[in-house]
Amino acid sequence: MPLAPSKMFFRLLLRAATVRRGRTLTALLAMAVAATLATALLSIYGDVSGKLGGDFKKFGANVIVSAPEGMSAAQIAELERTAGTSVTGLPSAFAVAKTASGKPVVVVGTDFIAAQKMDSFWSVTKWPSAAGEALIGSRAAGVFSAEARPSLEFNGKQYEVKQKYSLHTGGDEDSRIYISLGDFEKWTGLPPTVLELAIPGSADEIGTVLQKMRAQLPQGTTAQPVRQIVEAQAKVMDKTRFILLLSAIAITLTVALCVLATLTASVLERRKDYAVMKALGSSQGAVNAIFIGETLSLAILGSIFGFAAGCALAEWIGHTNFHAAIVPNIGVFPPVLAGCVLVALVSAVIPLTLLQKTEPAAMLKGE
């Protein structure tokens, strides 16, 4: 009993795959490896900004809002909201106080919890957590000499440091004394005048946020990007992404060409099957459908396996290099699948057009 054409088609596909198992597996493997590399590179390329963004954030604030007249807590909260979700600012208040021996020293009132997050490069013996505790910059430590509980004077009011911890940064901070903002306001009555913000994103995104912020700032208050940080970040990020893109293109082209060569060869090898089918009276369309169907199913299977393996590879690279996973991105799958299908189509169509020009009889004779 003759089989239905569609059943026959699938049977031909299946038999072609199982009879020549070795060759099919080689072709499938080539396809899958190509898809793996493409998936991994695309995932990394897509996520590298996010991953390096974490590194850039450690450079500290990239926007500084300064209000010579001072800022209220409500104003700070509003600025943080404009800056973006989950952005916490670091408010600071400044005063020049005198030590017991009459030497001037800059005292800064700040939010230690926010500072710990934003300024991870600060080297401290311990972050203060209670009232009366202070961070003494390494150069400022000299003004206190040996006093265990030194006191500071501002506008006739005294402030006693109950517990000293040391701070070292190699920058301006080394000549200052940091106390908690609560203590500072109680002691001096001065509000915070500076708000440091670490806004995530590229230079352009930061620029947009700055525009929005400037629109809502009261008279006399300014918001400025820390150009040192923002410009260097843009430069380094652009270069990294560019070089990664070039590498990804070079590697993907190589594997695509190699898959193309393998598949083309495997179709050409089967010119006898082709000739037999034609000799048995199958139409050109049917033969084309069978051969194209074969390479297409290879492409689809290969891209699915490759996508899974590529996600795993990207995640491994994320862990080894950034100590954070590169999350599988389903958006990478469509381009990978499309690429595989395209390569498969080309590698079936080229040999088929070549074969079409030859007589089946000549092929069967082995010429």
Add this chain to the structure above:
Amino acid sequence: MFLTLLYQSFIRQRRRKLLAGLAILLGMTVTTAMISVGVDVGDKMNQEIRSYGANILVYPQADTLDVNVGGVQMKPASDGAYLKESDLVQIKSIFWGHNILGYSPMLSVNVKVGGVGSPVEMIGTYFAKAIPLEQETFVTGVTKTHPWWKVEGAWPGDDSNAVLVGQKLAAHLTAHAGDNLYIAGKETKVAGILTTGDKEDDAIVAPLAMVQKIAGLPNDVRRVYVSALTKPEDDFARRDPASMSPAVLEKWSCSPYANSIAYQIQGAIPGSRAEQVRKVAQNEGVLLSHIAGLMWLVTLAALGAAALAVSASMATTVFERRREIGLMKSLGANNAAIVTLFVSEGSILAIVGGLLGFGLGLMMAQRMSKAVFNEPLTVQPALLWVILFAALVVTLLGSLASIRRAMRIDSAIVLRGDGA
């Protein structure tokens, strides 16, 4: 006989050999390009990251505390100690002198400016000063150490009497590039308007010599910003040099850590204290190692892709020649002879493909380097041997499976034409 076989194989199967050779060529091109770029990217990125500016700060050991709030210096100008400008050239003479990309001395003085009530800070520094060294001339200044400073107009010459006016101060004075200002009682030309996003926006920045003259402090500077190429910090780098034995200290000094470069600068300039700027030095190391690590992993991926390309094409060539192998066997060739033939063929392809791939890969790497960093690539000649070796290994490994299959071929079946 063997050579004839080999020769004929290449002549008769010109197209097949060309294809296999092309696959090796392509694979090795990508490998060469990626390895060259990967090796170089650490150095190149280190240069890029230097756009974060100075990572080492030098100041007088006996200096008093800085008292500045919001860029307003409250310390009396007479207070504190100074470094000698004439000593600064020593910075380039330290062991890691070549890693010093630039340094900028700073000296501030408060001056009266026509049109402003309160005194204005005037900062003296180098812009792009040519320092004669023994063998070369070293150009240094804020253009090297503070690359984010932007000038509208022109940078003043280091020997000129022209100044830069900070952007906020210029807005207050409605001053433009080319105007004249009365600074400390003298008419001075404004070369440009300076934007930094920092305290310099409210100040005047002038050539160092001019500020030294106004302050009456010839040859004095207050602090020096140094930009140096450094190695990411590890546990060894954080050790205190004072507690090291001479042998360990030597090893420590011979690594370009920010700490050891600072230590050497401190030794070279009398009465100075040099420190790494932790904000820059600590973080750039992490960033750099992440980028370099990423490039290495991508290079590995390139190697994998190349291996795949080569081995796939080698597998097909043997498979297609199973009849030939059957004929050789039936004529009395043993397995050793067949293996030798295939290995020799593969090696010739690998060497030719590897050589050409190396050349093409270098050109490609050169292009990439030009496109990304706008700088030529430093070529490592030793890489040629690595590439040739890799090409041989990948080609032979790729043909291994098919050679084994070739050895198992039954000549009678193959010659009858019933598959392999």
